[in-house]
Amino acid sequence: MALDAIQKALLAEIAGLHGVPEGAYNIRSDGKLEGRSTTANIDIVTKSDKPGIDIYIKPGTRNESVHIPVIIEQSGLKDLVYNDFHIGEGADVTIIAGCGINNCGSQDSQHDGIHSFYVGKNARLKYVEKHYADGDGSGERIMNPTTIIELDEGAYMEMDTTQIKGIDSTKRDTRAKVGAGATLIVREKLMTHGRQVSDSEFTIDLDGDDSSANVISRGVARDASRQVLLLRINGNARCYGHSECDNIVMDESFVQAIPEITANSVEASLVHEAAIGKIAGEQITKLMTLGLTEAEAEEQIVAGFLK
Amino acid sequence: MLELRNISYTAGDDGGPKEILNGINLTVSERFVAVTGPNGGGKSTLAKIIAGIIRPSTGSIILDGEDITGLGVTERARKGVSFAFQQPVRFKGITVYDLLRLASGRKLTVGEACDYLSRVGMCARDYVNREVNASLSGGELKRIEIATILARGTKLSIFDEPEAGIDLWSFSNLIAVFEKMYEQINGSILIISHQERILEIADKIVVIAGGRIKEQGPRDEILPGLIGGGACGRLAAV
Numbered sequence: 036m037a038l039d040a041i042q043k044a045l046l047a048e049i050a051g052l053h054g055v056p057e058g059a060y061n062i063r064s065d066g067k068l069e070g071r072s073t074t075a076n077i078d079i080v081t082k083s084d085k086p087g088i089d090i091y092i093k094p095g096t097r098n099e100s101v102h103i104p105v106i107i108e109q110s111g112l113k114d115l116v117y118n119d120f121h122i123g124e125g126a127d128v129t130i131i132a133g134c135g136i137n138n139c140g141s142q143d144s145q146h147d148g149i150h151s152f153y154v155g156k157n158a159r160l161k162y163v164e165k166h167y168a169d170g171d172g173s174g175e176r177i178m179n180p181t182t183i184i185e186l187d188e189g190a191y192m193e194m195d196t197t198q199i200k201g202i203d204s205t206k207r208d209t210r211a212k213v214g215a216g217a218t219l220i221v222r223e224k225l226m227t228h229g230r231q232v233s234d235s236e237f238t239i240d241l242d243g244d245d246s247s248a249n250v251i252s253r254g255v256a257r258d259a260s261r262q263v264l265l266l267r268i269n270g271n272a273r274c275y276g277h278s279e280c281d282n283i284v285m286d287e288s289f290v291q292a293i294p295e296i297t298a299n300s301v302e303a304s305l306v307h308e309a310a311i312g313k314i315a316g317e318q319i320t321k322l323m324t325l326g327l328t329e330a331e332a333e334e335q336i337v338a339g340f341l342k
Numbered sequence: 343m344l345e346l347r348n349i350s351y352t353a354g355d356d357g358g359p360k361e362i363l364n365g366i367n368l369t370v371s372e373r374f375v376a377v378t379g380p381n382g383g384g385k386s387t388l389a390k391i392i393a394g395i396i397r398p399s400t401g402s403i404i405l406d407g408e409d410i411t412g413l414g415v416t417e418r419a420r421k422g423v424s425f426a427f428q429q430p431v432r433f434k435g436i437t438v439y440d441l442l443r444l445a446s447g448r449k450l451t452v453g454e455a456c457d458y459l460s461r462v463g464m465c466a467r468d469y470v471n472r473e474v475n476a477s478l479s480g481g482e483l484k485r486i487e488i489a490t491i492l493a494r495g496t497k498l499s500i501f502d503e504p505e506a507g508i509d510l511w512s513f514s515n516l517i518a519v520f521e522k523m524y525e526q527i528n529g530s531i532l533i534i535s536h537q538e539r540i541l542e543i544a545d546k547i548v549v550i551a552g553g554r555i556k557e558q559g560p561r562d563e564i565l566p567g568l569i570g571g572g573a574c575g576r577l578a579a580v
Contacts, residue, residue, distance in 0.1 A: 281434070321431040323415040324393055324424065325445045325490065335444065339435035 041137050042069075045106045048167040049133030060102040061088055063116065065109045077101055077128075087117030087149075090130075094123030094155065101130045105148065110140020110174045115147045124155040124187075129163070136168040136176040136201070145177040152182070154217075157189040164194070168201030175203040184211035186219060188243065197224045198233070199341065207235040215243025215272075223252040224341045227260035227288070236265045241274035241303065250278040255337050256288035267295040270303025279308040283340060285333075344370040344392065344498055344530065349401035351387055362387045364553045366401070370498070370530050376544035376561075377534045378568070384553045385534045386428060389502045392532070393425035394418040405498065422529070424494045428502040430483040433474045438486055441474055445490035458489040461522070463515040480507040488519060497529030505537050513537075541565055 038046065042064060059077040062069040066086075073079050076096040080089045090101060107114060120130060138144040154160050168176035178198075186192055198205060213219050219239065227233050239248045248268060256262045268276040280292045294307040314336050322332035349366040352359045363384045377385050390396040392403060394415040402411045410418055419425075433441070442458055443450040456466030462485040472478065474486065484507060491499050504520075505513055517539050523531065524543055533540060541547055547564040549556040557564060 315431070317427075317431045318433055320395055320415060321427065322444060324395075324419050325441075325494065326416060326419040326447055327444065328416050335436065335440070336433065339433055339437075339440060342435045 038069075041108055042106055045108075045135030045137055045167070046104055049106075049135040049165045050102055050104045050131050058100050058102070059090075060104075061090075063103075063105045063114075065107055066112055066114045069106075074099060082117060082119075085117050086115060087119070090118065090120045092120070092122045092126050092128055094125055094158075096123065096126040096128055099128050101128065103130070103132045105132075105134040105146060107134070107136045107138070107144050107146055110138050110144055110172055111142030113143075113145045113147075115149075117149045117151075119151045120153065122152065122154045122158045122160055125157050126155065127159040129161045131163045133163075133165040133167070134178055134180075135166075136170070136178070138168065138170040138174045138176050139172040140170075141173045143175040143177055145175075145179070147179045147181070149181040150183070152184045152192065154184070154186045154190040154192055156187045158187070159190070160192045162192065162194045164196045166196075166198040166202055166205070168203075170201075176201060177204045178202050179206045180208075182207075182209040184209070184213075184219065186211070186213045186217035186246075188215045188217060190214065190217040192218070193220045193222075195222045195224075199224070199226045200228075202227075202233075203229075203231055205231075205233045205235075207233070209235075209237045209239075211237075211239045211248070213239065213241050213243065213246040213248055213274075216245045217243060218246070219248045221248075221250040221252075223250070223254075225252070225254040225262065226257070226337070226341060227254075227262055228257040229260060230258070231260040233260070233262045235263070236267070237278075238267045238269070239276065240269045240271055241276055242271050244273040244302075246272060247275040248277070252278075252280040253341060254280070254282045254290065255285070255341060256282065256290050257285045259287045261289045263291045263293070265293040265295065266307065267297075268305055268307075269297045269299060270305050271299045273300065273302035274304070276303070276305040277308075278306070280310070281308075281340075282311045283337065284311060284313055343406055344368075344532070345404040346388075346392070347402045347404065349388070349391060349398045349403070351384075351391060351396065352399045362553055363391075363398070366550075366555055368548060368555065368558070370532055372530065372545035373527060374524050374531045374533070374544050375546045375548065376541050377532065377548045377550060378536060378541060379550040379556065383551045385550050386502050388550065389425065389500050389532070389534055392498075392500055393423055395425075419496075422496040422498055424491045424496045424499045426487045426491050426499070426501045426504060428506055428534075430474075430487040432476055432478075432483070436474050437470070438472050438474055438489075439470045441486065441490055442493045445493040447494070450493070455493075458493050459486075461492055462486070462489045462519050463512075464489070481509055481512040484508055485512070485516075485519075488516075492523070495528070499527070499529065499531050501531065501533040501535075503534050503536070505535060505540065517543075538565075538569065541568070
């Protein structure tokens with residue numbers, strides 16, 4: 036499988052890949068399968084009823100990874116894909132997804148990815164998702180990721196999701212059901228600039244006793260961009276839920292953080308923390324006393340905040 | 343050499359203009375100059391005026407013969423002025439290593455960063471990758487702040503009450519840090535302090551009270567009067 040320069044650049048941005056990955060992978064380019072590899076423990080099957088794939092990870096699979104990047108270069112393409120991940124009992128794997136759009140044309144390019152994770156008993160999953168776009172065309176770069184998570188008893192999932200650059204419009208929807216003794220950890224990092232708009236909504240149901248969730252969202256809104264974040268945690272059993280959103284507003288931007296925690300059980304313990312503010316003036320002054328200009332100081336503070 | 347010529351500063355607030363500093367004339371050519379005096383006397387304001395954070399109402403600031411009064415914070419920093427804050431600033435996500443690298447203004451190896459931390463009495467390995475955030479204690483932040491000044495290694499280093507917020511045990515280490523800095527520095531240290539043990543290392547002591555220089559001179563001339571309950575009256579033996 037040969038990749039061209041733009042494909043390679045997009046892959047490096049979204050998956051840290053500098054060529055074809057090792058292990059299991061499925062690369063989708065402009066709505067079509069570009070390459071696939073499976074292993075003894077990981078199978079990838081194209082869906083027959085709708086666009087997308089099923090990824091089956093055998094119980095007990097350890098220390099393996101799956102890369103499923105999507106790249107779009109065709110202006111005007113609207114790509115919709117369903118990816119279902121079935122993670123067997125006791126497995127311990129890493130899944131790296133990501134979508135890169137390079138739109139140099141005048142028509143909108145859009146990727147709607149619906150990812151469902153079924154994580155079996157006592158399995159551990161690290162899921163890394165990165166969204167990125169570039170291209171100097173007037174067409175918009177749109178991404179609407181939906182993530183559906185079901186954690187079985189004792190399962191553990193960490194989700195790192197990052198959108199740093201170039202996406203004009205995004206509507207992110209994350210829904211999770213957390214079973215007994217299972218743990219979900221979500222770290223979201225978001226930066227918007229220009230006139231970009233981001234809507235992110237989380238709904239986490241802590242259904243089983245001793246289930247827990249921790250959602251940490253950090254965002255930076257620059258220029259005239261807009262970010263709306265809704266963090267909803269429902270405590271339906273003896274559980275612990277914590278959510279935290281921390282946002283920096285700059286220039287003419289708008290940020291709204293809406294916490295929602297609901298105890299449907301008296302045994303639920305839920306905490307929400309939220310903070311929105313501009314960069315503290317003393318932080319900028321401090322870095323200026325080290326010889327940085329005001330703009331360089333801002334850049335370092337934002338980069339650190341989103342690291 | 344730093345020269346302050348007739349520096350005055352008047353702050354405006356709801357109660358009308360308030361005179362903070364009045365006609366300060368001061369030359370810093372010695373290796374170690376300590377500024378002391380009662381709280382509210384204008385010492386921190388003077389330090390911020392030298393660093394460019396506050397603009398004086400009148401007067402001029404001359405660094406090595408060049409008038410830097412019109413320069414901003416960044417330009418003064420690049421000309422060799424360093425300033426350690428009385429209350430160090432916290433940053434989410436920026437690590438101790440990042441801060442030392444930014445301070446040094448060059449590619450800094452982890453080994454070099456650790457060396458600066460060791461010099462302020464910190465076990466470098468435990469700290470180099472820590473974030474400069476609320477998880478660090480006041481004393482730790484102060485020492486990191488001093489390490490950033492060491493990493494800069496400029497010709498003028500200003501410290502605003504380095505002892506403030508430090509516990510006694512850390513304090514004796516801090517004195518050792520300044521004693522060593524005195525031996526190694528290639529420029530001048532200007533330190534605001536109430537601590538006798540810091541004043542004891544100074545070549546020159548300047549007493550500021552009520553926005554004016556009350557007295558200044560070699561340590562041996564000024565210090566006995568301060569300890570005897572004179573002009574400063576706030577000094578207590580450590």
